[in-house]
Amino acid sequence: TQTTRPQRILKAVQKNATKGDPDSVISAIDHYCKHSEWAMNVGDEKGSILDSVVSEVNPSTVLELGTYCGYSAVRIARLLSPGSKLITVEFNPAIAAIAKQIIAYAGIQDKVTLVEGSSGDLIPKMKECFGITSFDFIFLDHWKDRYVPDTKLLEECGLLRKGTVLLADNVICPGAPEYLKYIRNNRRYESRYYPAHLEYTKVEDGLEKSIFLG
Ligand SMILES: Cc1ccc(Cc2cc(O)c(O)c(C(=O)NC/C=C/[C@H]3O[C@@H](n4cnc5c(N)ncnc54)[C@H](O)[C@@H]3O)c2)cc1
Ligand SMILES: [Mg+2]
Secondary structure, three states, X not given: OOOOHHHHHHHHHHHHOOOOOHHHHHHXXXXXXXXXXXXXXXXXXXHHHHHHHHHHHOOOEEEEEOOOOOHHHHHHHOOOOOOOEEEEEEOOHHHHHHHHHHHHHHOOHHHEEEEEOOHHHHHHHHHHHHOOOOEEEEEEOOOHXXXXXXXXXXXXXXXXXXXXXXXXXXHHHHHOHHHHHHHHOOOOEEEEEEXXXXXXXXXXXXXXXEEEOO
């Protein structure tokens, strides 16, 4: 019977990566997606920008919206200091099951809490369920038309604090025009665009980094 793309990505990790070595998991996924089949991981070029922003912020609490196969969860978690936590949200149970296995294979499962459900339902529950007062860093990589409503929801739920950094993938391709309009014209945010390319292609894309000013 036909396998799914996330299942094939997991197989490539199990075949080509070293258990407990997050960098080898990242390389195995990038190699598979470059040479076998494209997949919507943030990828190595934008991933290096993600790495630099995470290292600069050195966050204790991180929220990721849209886990997919867990590629960016592994990228982020491997850089976190001991005691720091990444909460990643994924509403497709089949995809979440694969992501869990990839995160465990990388050996960073102690830093990652994968929550199954939709961002709209889960964001209002973050404080009561996970004892979060606010997030230091947020990576947006889920459906692009959810970037604005979920950013507003995070504000309303008091999950942003002075200095919280939001980093949004795909603001050019597939594109998140409403998000750019919202965040760039909002004096409560200081934004900067990082030009790059759509993962594994030469198509223009980039990341938008925004600092919440409180
Ligand atoms: C035209 C065109 C099309 C596609 C591309 C290529 C391209 C390149 C990219 O880097 C992309 O990130 C994307 C993209 O569409 N990403 C959406 C990512 C979804 C994953 O997140 C999950 N999810 C989606 N909404 C939610 C939600 N509310 N709560 C919880 N989980 C959610 C889904 O269950 C998936 O696991 C697409 C480029 C150009
Ligand atoms: Mg993306």
